[in-house]
Amino acid sequence: MSxxxxxxxxxxxxxxxxxxAENFRIEQATIPSPGVGEVLxxxxxxxxxxxxRGRMDDAKSYAAPVEVGHVMEGGTIAEVIASNNPDYAxxxxxxxxxxxxxxxxxxxxxxxxxxxxxxxxSTALGVLGMPGLTAYTGLLxxxxxxxxxxxxxxxxxxxxxxxxxxxxxxxGARAVGIAGGAEKxxxxxxxxxxxxxxxxxxxxxxxxxxxxxxxGVDVYFExxxxxxxxxxxPLLNTFARVPVCGLISQYDGSGPSDSDRxxxxxxxxxxxxxxxxxxxxxxxxxxxxxxxxxxxxxxRTGQVxxxxxxxxxxxxxxxxxxxxxxxxxxxxxVVRVA
Amino acid sequence: MSxxxxxxxxxxxxxxxxxxAENFRIEQATIPSPGVGEVLxxxxxxxxxxxxRGRMDDAKSYAAPVEVGHVMEGGTIAEVIASNNPDYAxxxxxxxxxxxxxxxxxxxxxxxxxxxxxxxxSTALGVLGMPGLTAYTGLLxxxxxxxxxxxxxxxxxxxxxxxxxxxxxxxGARAVGIAGGAEKxxxxxxxxxxxxxxxxxxxxxxxxxxxxxxxGVDVYFExxxxxxxxxxxPLLNTFARVPVCGLISQYDGSGPSDSDRxxxxxxxxxxxxxxxxxxxxxxxxxxxxxxxxxxxxxxRTGQVxxxxxxxxxxxxxxxxxxxxxxxxxxxxxVVRVA
Numbered sequence: 001m002s003x004x005x006x007x008x009x010x011x012x013x014x015x016x017x018x019x020x021a022e023n024f025r026i027e028q029a030t031i032p033s034p035g036v037g038e039v040l041x042x043x044x045x046x047x048x049x050x051x052x053r054g055r056m057d058d059a060k061s062y063a064a065p066v067e068v069g070h071v072m073e074g075g076t077i078a079e080v081i082a083s084n085n086p087d088y089a090x091x092x093x094x095x096x097x098x099x100x101x102x103x104x105x106x107x108x109x110x111x112x113x114x115x116x117x118x119x120x121x122s123t124a125l126g127v128l129g130m131p132g133l134t135a136y137t138g139l140l141x142x143x144x145x146x147x148x149x150x151x152x153x154x155x156x157x158x159x160x161x162x163x164x165x166x167x168x169x170x171x172g173a174r175a176v177g178i179a180g181g182a183e184k185x186x187x188x189x190x191x192x193x194x195x196x197x198x199x200x201x202x203x204x205x206x207x208x209x210x211x212x213x214x215x216g217v218d219v220y221f222e223x224x225x226x227x228x229x230x231x232x233x234p235l236l237n238t239f240a241r242v243p244v245c246g247l248i249s250q251y252d253g254s255g256p257s258d259s260d261r262x263x264x265x266x267x268x269x270x271x272x273x274x275x276x277x278x279x280x281x282x283x284x285x286x287x288x289x290x291x292x293x294x295x296x297x298x299x300r301t302g303q304v305x306x307x308x309x310x311x312x313x314x315x316x317x318x319x320x321x322x323x324x325x326x327x328x329x330x331x332x333x334v335v336r337v338a
Numbered sequence: 339m340s341x342x343x344x345x346x347x348x349x350x351x352x353x354x355x356x357x358x359a360e361n362f363r364i365e366q367a368t369i370p371s372p373g374v375g376e377v378l379x380x381x382x383x384x385x386x387x388x389x390x391r392g393r394m395d396d397a398k399s400y401a402a403p404v405e406v407g408h409v410m411e412g413g414t415i416a417e418v419i420a421s422n423n424p425d426y427a428x429x430x431x432x433x434x435x436x437x438x439x440x441x442x443x444x445x446x447x448x449x450x451x452x453x454x455x456x457x458x459x460s461t462a463l464g465v466l467g468m469p470g471l472t473a474y475t476g477l478l479x480x481x482x483x484x485x486x487x488x489x490x491x492x493x494x495x496x497x498x499x500x501x502x503x504x505x506x507x508x509x510g511a512r513a514v515g516i517a518g519g520a521e522k523x524x525x526x527x528x529x530x531x532x533x534x535x536x537x538x539x540x541x542x543x544x545x546x547x548x549x550x551x552x553x554g555v556d557v558y559f560e561x562x563x564x565x566x567x568x569x570x571x572p573l574l575n576t577f578a579r580v581p582v583c584g585l586i587s588q589y590d591g592s593g594p595s596d597s598d599r600x601x602x603x604x605x606x607x608x609x610x611x612x613x614x615x616x617x618x619x620x621x622x623x624x625x626x627x628x629x630x631x632x633x634x635x636x637x638r639t640g641q642v643x644x645x646x647x648x649x650x651x652x653x654x655x656x657x658x659x660x661x662x663x664x665x666x667x668x669x670x671x672v673v674r675v676a
Contacts, residue, residue: 060609062611229604244608247608250601258598260596260597260599260600261599261600262598262599263563266563266585266588267588268616269614270582270584271398271399272400273615273618273621274616276612276613277607277611277614277615278606278608278611278612280611283611
């Protein structure tokens with residue numbers, strides 16, 4: 001693909017329910033020139049993450065929505081290819097948030113230089129980036145697993161879930177992962193070392209989960225909601241903690257049950273002294289240095305492993321993103337842009 | 339009433355929905371004699387509290403249900419009228435948990451001696467007892483109000499709610515109380531010093547509550563659920579904390595809405611980083627000495643006021659309890675047994 005143009009993917013329309021290809025539009029534009037103090041970035045990798053679904057709606061959330069006609073938001077790894085900023089030299093590799101496009105201008109604010117010698121740079125979008133920090137802070141600060149306790153996490157082959165389970169084991173807890181399909185379940189059990197893996201597509205999934213958690217559930221790291229929540233909820237022990245970082249199953253508008261589940265939830269919160277706590281990794285930004293230190297060491301010793309699912313070409317980002325919302329990726333979903 | 343017999347009220351049957359008079363039966367029995375190491379108690383006051391509704395069902399909860407045919411459970415203030423226990427003398431006044439009856443035997447375990455010179459002994463069932471400790475620990479440990487924040491509490495003329503609002507103000511927060519009817523609202527605003535009072539029976543209650551909370555709600559001390567929850571929920575601010583100590587509106591089986599409110603709740607927990615945390619005062623029993631010290635001082639200085647609603651005669655306990663579940667009491671509901 002010629003890179004004499006800036007290729008970008010914009011939000012063409014807001015989804016009504018499930019995201020469709022028509023909600024995106026690919027555009028070509030002139031590559032901008034950096035002004036005073038600015039750098040020109042060539043995007044190498046684009047991260048695709050569930051939170052992006054929220055940005056496509058105009059509902060009130062913790063971040064402003066993407067405007068229709070604007071470039072889709074997203075974390076990126078980029079190379080500086082022109083610089084009018086003394087802090088950045090041509091050839092520097094940086095973590096940026098430049099969205100679904102091939103090139104971008106930055107004034108340097110919000111960029112983080114990466115050292116390709118320490119780890120493959122794409123890991124700054126995954127195990128050493130936002131998903132890793134989400135897992136680390138949500139599990140340790142909100143979930144606070146104790147040795148011998150049972151930690152359950154869904155989307156367990158994904159970047160957040162896989163880190164949650166492995167960190168839980170490092171802290172002496174029992175890790176039970178939920179994933180879709182035999183292949184992912186084998187991966188989290190045999191490759192990542194989870195104590196148990198349960199396939200949420202199995203017809204007897206709730207019973208399988210119960211058997212995998214003979215002592216109940218002390219920490220449920222919630223990132224999916226829906227049917228998985230319904231299966232985990234009755235297993236929660238007294239004083240269980242539920243960090244909530246995502247609800248991917250309800251992002252596309254599904255989720256409500258025929259009956260009102262709120263009174264039952266509230267009663268359980270009361271009689272089991274449950275803690276349910278939403279969070280976003282940004283709240284714990286001050287833990288980033290400790291996280292990077294710990295996670296780098298766990299990667300070095302092999303105590304934490306990660307898997308990436310790399311899609312080739314920016315044009316394939318919309319389809320890959322729709323697959324992500326359906327659980328079709330297998331590992332951290334990243335688009336190789338250049 | 340002759341006290342040559344032990345008068346007791348037993349659970350005659352489990353309620354189907356709302357509690358009715360038929361669920362109780364009054365019985366006369368011989369006053370038991372204390373054995374070795376035991377004392378005989380004459381009950382002076384019986385506490386009536388919402389949690390007792392839960393004990394009438396056989397649903398799993400944090401405490402075992404009362405068995406059908408057994409004496410209803412409850413906290414009491416009692417006088418030792420015979421003693422074979424060297425730790426207790428005839429005439430001692432104690433806090434006990436001897437249930438809905440006029441006399442009881444105790445081996446001394448779980449009794450707490452009270453000094454009638456410090457405060458009226460009935461306060462050990464209210465502002466200086468379980469309801470006060472529930473308010474103190476739930477608000478300060480779970481709710482953690484900061485100066486200038488808005489704290490909302492329902493059943494605000496009751497023993498828990500009235501303490502929550504007054505402690506919130508002592509800590510520099512703004513206290514908004516919800517109560518049923520003009521008289522209770524005037525009491526919490528004019529007598530207890532709440533910053534605002536809102537009548538949940540008003541047809542435009544949600545709008546009135548919103549106007550009373552122009553900066554949103556940072557702490558919602560949940561003890562009622564139902565329509566009050568629905569009105570408070572949209573007002574919760576980012577990082578709001580919701581200690582849950584009761585759900586009186588749904589104890590009698592009402593509560594579900596026509597639609598499933600769970601997905602909306604979970605989404606708000608996520609995007610507002612909410613904390614919802616159930617608790618029972620027993621979890622914080624180690625804070626009792628600090629609570630007694632602080633609350634005694636606040637009572638002495640007049641920073642905390644309390645109101646009791648005293649019903650005469652054990653035979654009237656069932657009707658008073660049914661009134662409690664409908665919000666008909668005004669202040670801490672206590673039965674004068676002798």
